[in-house]
Amino acid sequence: MPVYPSLRTLLEPLDSPAQARERVLSELLRPLPEGSQAFWWVEDGGRFSLQTALGLAGMPLGEVGVVEEAAFQKGYPGPVEGWSQGLPAAEVGPHLLQHLSVQLPASPEPPVGQNLLLPLVLERRVWAVLHLYAPSPLDEPRLKRAIQSAQAVVPLLQQIHRWEAAERKALWLSAINTLLSHPEPESPPPLEASAATWLKSRLQDALEEATRLARAEGARLVAFKEGQVHTLAQAGWDAGLPVETALRAALTEQLGEGRRIALPRYDLYPARHPELVEAGLHSLFILSVPYQSQALLLFSSQAGWFPDAETQEFLGEMATALGVVQREWALRQELAWAAFTDPLTGLGNRRAFERDLEKLPHRARGRLAMLVVLDLDRFKSINDSFGHIHADHVLVRLAGVLRSRARAGDRAYRLGGDEFALIIEGPPSLNPSRIAERYRALVEEVRVSESVHLQVSLGYAVYPSDAPDTEALWRLADHRMYQDKASRRNRASQTPPPLIPHETLLVRLARRMGQALGFSPAEMQGLEAGCYLLQLALGELSLGPVTLSDSLLREGARILVFLHQHREGGRPSSWTGEAIPRAARVLQVAHWFTQALKEVEGRSARSVEEALAALQQEASPYFDPDAVSALLSLREWLEELVT
Structure with missing residues (x-):
């Protein structure tokens, strides 16, 4: 029996289990005829998936897919009990893969070669199968040496498998911990948008890692809301493919029951979405996300792709982490909002x-x-x-x-x-x-x-x-x-308090203009009295509780006398020969503007900008430029007031 060096000595230069396994299988093929092949299968829930193949030129591993254990047992060339006992068995005949219904890239007349099958048993369960194939039958001594070599490397293959399992577990745990152990996002208002971007980026990173570790080609995180399915994050193959449309009612109902859904041949699924199959979707695995109305989808263009039991458990933990992170993020948002928000007004504190x-x-x-x-x-x-x-x-x-x-x-x-x-x-x-x-x-x-x-x-x-x-x-x-x-x-x-309690647009505008022009208290009172009497005369106010002194009534009436007296030759004048009071000039402009905003027969109501533009056209010959300037300075205030 050949004596192989220790795992450390044989595999020390290598940095991955896959490279280590290929090194061991290469050692097995070295004494066999040229064109020999080696295959390493690992059991998962009663099925075996091909993890490594040497010498299988022109045929990707993904095309081999998975094989049921019953098919392996049927193709096992030894006694029935030898399978569960882990006994090596050899047989001359066609390639074992053909017996397993795997289409090989070979000639129409398949060659007759030597198949050597070694089941690996742990706790009375076949957990892996080592298969060697030589393109021509081996003589007895050479076959014996091949069997001894295969048995000799079993401990190495077991250690590599443990190494791979530990490494895979470490990678999954690292991805999950990275998702969970995040720094405190800066999310109080008004930074909510950046916090949402941060969360989406973190979810996408997690999907990309889950896609890689599950050997899928793409992933989606989708949410169910009001009978619709919305994609929250996506990674991997064909980002534009609407994979979420695969979640029809029957699948959504199963997810609601907490079930995981595996469709290794989605292209054969009766309720498949033809457009998805046409786009290349052939395998689909779906599980719900705890704490959220969401689902995690992983998919592949390879028919028969299916995550093994261990990977499914890790995917379940990843889905839980996705739910926890989103729930904690929402809670952090609420706490941040409370910490940085005034509770009465909702403004920043x-x-x-x-x-x-x-x-x-x-x-x-x-x-x-x-x-x-x-x-x-x-x-x-x-x-x-x-x-x-x-x-x-x-x-x-x-x-x-x-x-x-x-x-x-x-x-x-x-x-x-x-x-x-x-x-x-x-x-x-x-x-x-x-x-x-x-x-x-x-x-x-x-x-x-x-x-x-x-x-x-x-x-x-x-x-x-x-x-x-x-x-x-x-x-x-x-x-x-x-x-x-x-x-x-x-x-x-x-300044005495306002005389006019009626907060009409004319009164408020006249006050603002008077303030802008620096009116004295007496001028402001006269202006307000003029506004009051004008609106009474126009029927815009009813006679209310306002009581004006005789002097104010006379001043208000005097201002109204000048209401329709406009500038002539650039100077204010009137038929009385008296200069038009400033209060009357302000009231002229304010009254004209408020009337311009109203709808009248033959003309629709003007907007603030339209009224201001019309005023500026008429301003030079008719209105006092200081009063017009005062009105124009209130443009934004007027926009807000009238809106």
Whole structure:
């Protein structure tokens, strides 16, 4: 009997079990005639799959497929009991593969050669078969030496098999651990999209590894939702192939029962999808993903491909890991959302603000970046007058406005109480002052009651032109906000409250224009009185509880006298010879604009842009240019107000 060196000595230069097995089989073929072949089969659930073949030129292993144990037993040339006892047996005749119904690339008249079959038994079970084939019969001494050589390498083949099993297990466990042991994804809002991309990439990596280790050609992770099947991740062969369409009702029902589905000949499956078969799909293995309404599909273009029992167990663990990762990711998302979100408004909280502000210098390279700090004016009086529940509802409405009407990419935060902040990025051409005032207008559109709107103090700073770092940026914006608050309080102390509680478009627009032109308190009161009397005359208001003093009534009436007196020769004039008051010039423009937005007989309603364009065409000969400029400066506010 030949004495082979130890496994370490024989296989030390090799780095894989497959190479080691080929080395051992090559040693067996060396003393046999030229053209001899060696085959190594491994049992899996009563079937044997060909793991290694030497000398089988022009025929891939995948084309051999799997062979039932009963077929091997029938082709075993020794006594029946010899199979289960692991006795070697030899026979002169056609190639054993032909007996196993494997079509060989050979001549029409198959040669008669020598078949040597050695079952390997472990715990009274044949777990592997070594098959040697010589193209011509061997004489007795040569056959005896071949049998002795085969028996001598059995321990080596067993060690290689254990080596391969351990390596395969290590690879599977590594793939599963890689999927499970991931770093904490940065997923709090507004980074949800990047977190979703991270998850999809991780799932795809896992599918690619499962495809390779299962010796499949492709894999899909699919989800079931509302009767539809959606692909979440895919890997391997023919990414465009809609393999998910193979999951018809019968298969989906079996998956719902927790069963694994193996279709090694999908091309013969009665409910097959013809387009898939035509595209090359011949084998399919499906199992459900725990904790999710999902399934894992692996497939091959080779007929008869089928994962062995051990691989199925590893695939089951991989599917469990896929479900766990997605469930944990969803939980992490919820926890991250809670950690970085204000629970009342749903905006980012102070922690999210500080995190995003710290990252601003890295994100804002070559772009304008600004911080806006907002503090609601006299919000305590809203709590005192309307109650905390109503005040909370006001904050929720404000948050809804900031979310739904903010510029794309702008991020809003509630820092606490009635203090809010915005981080804004954009091209260098952005006008910071205009953007800040736009947000002021948005906030002040939020109603507290029928006649009361929010008021807000605001400060902003631009990075890096106003401040070299984020701490200084925040400090400067906060300082400017308090300056604005002090200025507004000073103006409020000098300006009586609005005379007109009716918040019509004309009244609000006239007030805004008067503020833009720096109207004195007396001018503002006269303007409001003119608006009130005009809307009463037009039937747009009913006579309500507003009581004006005689002097204000006279001033309002005086302003209305000039309503239709326009500029002549570039200077304001009137039939009275008196210069048209500024309040009347503002009311002229505001009234013309609000009427232009309405539908009248013979003309449909105009949009804000259309009305502004028409106003500019008529402005030069008719309207005061300062009043027109004041209106045009409110363009964005008007867009938001009218929308």
